Structures are given as structure tokens and as C-alpha cells.
Amino acid sequence: xxxxxxxxxxxxxxxxxxxxxxxxxxxxxxxxxxxxxxxxxxxxxxxxxxxxxxxxxxxxxxxxxxxxxxxxxxxxxxxxxxxxxxxxxxxxxxxxxxxxxxxxxxxxxxxxxxxxxxxxxxxxxxxxxxxxxxxxxxxxxxxxxxxxxxxxxxxxxxxxxxxxxxxxxxxxxxxxxxx
Numbered sequence: 001x002x003x004x005x006x007x008x009x010x011x012x013x014x015x016x017x018x019x020x021x022x023x024x025x026x027x028x029x030x031x032x033x034x035x036x037x038x039x040x041x042x043x044x045x046x047x048x049x050x051x052x053x054x055x056x057x058x059x060x061x062x063x064x065x066x067x068x069x070x071x072x073x074x075x076x077x078x079x080x081x082x083x084x085x086x087x088x089x090x091x092x093x094x095x096x097x098x099x100x101x102x103x104x105x106x107x108x109x110x111x112x113x114x115x116x117x118x119x120x121x122x123x124x125x126x127x128x129x130x131x132x133x134x135x136x137x138x139x140x141x142x143x144x145x146x147x148x149x150x151x152x153x154x155x156x157x158x159x160x161x162x163x164x165x166x167x168x169x170x171x172x173x174x175x176x177x178x179x
Contacts, residue, residue, distance in 0.1 A: 018061045026055035033074055046106055046114055046148065047078035057087075066091045070098075079106040081116075089126075096126035104143075114145040136161055152176045 026033070030051020058069040070087030081104045089096045104118035120139040141156025154176070159169040 018064050020059055020061055020066075022057075022059045024055055024057040026053050028053045031076075033076075044081055044104065044106065044114075044116060044143075044145070044149075045076060046145070047076070050076050050078060052076075080104070081106070094126055096124060099123050109144060114148075116143040116145065117141075118143065150178055152178075 028051055031049035032051065033045075033049065033053045053074045055072050056069070057072065058067070060067040066089075068087060068089045070085060072085040073083065075082040082102070084101045085099065087098045089098065100120060100122040102118065102120040104116045107115045107117070109115040118141060120137075122137045122139070124134050126134070137158060137160050139156060139158045141154055143152055143154040143156075145152050152175075154174045155172075156174075157169055157171045
């Protein structure tokens with residue numbers, strides 16, 4: 001699947017910025033990750049679409065100095081869901097490298113619900129992204145899908161090792177509703 005999209009966006013304090021061009025080319029073995037292109041795909045399909053997707057992605061500002069490229073992988077096997085991404089970002093502030101690996105396991109919950117214990121390891125290096133602190137992070141939690149993708153409750157935590165800015169942990173509870 002290949003799709004190019006142009007997104008118009010305002011710059012700082014309403015100044016015009018060049019359009020952001022985004023492209024992603026994916027190869028899928030097994031069931032495709034989606035029937036149609038979408039900006040956001042659900043990570044959990046509850047074992048309905050087993051398969052492996054490998055993709056290349058990139059973005060650029062024509063005439064600007066911001067660009068990125070990356071690779072991602074998604075493996076869905078009943079009941080396991082694995083994903084990974086490696087992304088390089090270049091901007092006037094410098095370069096950054098972002099990486100993550102996530103694993104989740106779909107388990108039957110009470111009634112017609114699904115419980116998903118999950119864990120994610122992420123690392124950011126470089127200084128191109130002011131809002132993404134560098135270093136490693138470990139996230140883990142339990143998501144309870146009450147109405148498939150429509151209603152999800154998650155109890156999760158995040159931990160950063162000492163040595164890269166803010167270290168320590170945090171615990172949170174979220175409730176997400178999606179139409």
C-alpha cells in the first residue's frame with residue numbers, strides 16, 4: 001500500500017509554513033493491517049487480522065529544513081501483537097533517533113471484553129525534538145477493551161532510568177472513548 005498526503009499547517013504565531021509531504025510504503029504478508037488507508041490504524045485487532053507488515057515511511061517540508069524517514073514492523077499472531085519502529089528526524093535544532101518495541105497479549109476478559117497486558121521499551125537520542133526527552137523509557141500496563149475499539153480503560157506506568165533528565169516513574173489511569 002502506498003499513499004502520499006499533503007497536510008497544510010500553520011507556523012509559529014499563525015505564520016504560513018510549507019506543506020508537509022508524508023509517504024508510507026508497506027508490504028504485508030497475511031491479512032493487511034487495514035482495508036483502506038487511514039492516518040491512524042488501531043494497534044489491536046483482537047486476533048482478527050493475523051499477518052506481518054513491514055513499511056518504509058518519510059516526510060519532508062519542500063523548501064524547509066525538517067524531514068524524517070523510518071521503518072516500522074507490525075506482527076499480529078493470535079493472541080500476540082508485536083510492533084517496532086525506528087525513525088530518524090532532522091530539523092534546524094539537530095537530529096534525533098527514535099526507537100520503540102511493544103508487545104501485547106490479548107486475553108479473554110469478563111463477558112465479551114478483552115484484556116491486554118502490554119509492555120513498551122522506547123529510546124530517544126539527539127536534540128531535534130524539544131518535546132521528546134532523550135534516554136530510555138519502559139512503559140507497561142493493562143488495557144481493558146470494553147467495547148472493542150470504542151471504549152478502553154488502561155492502567156499503566158512509565159519508568160525512566162537515572163542519568164537522562166527526569167528519572168523515576170509514574171502511574172496513570174485512562175479511559176478512552178472512540179466513535
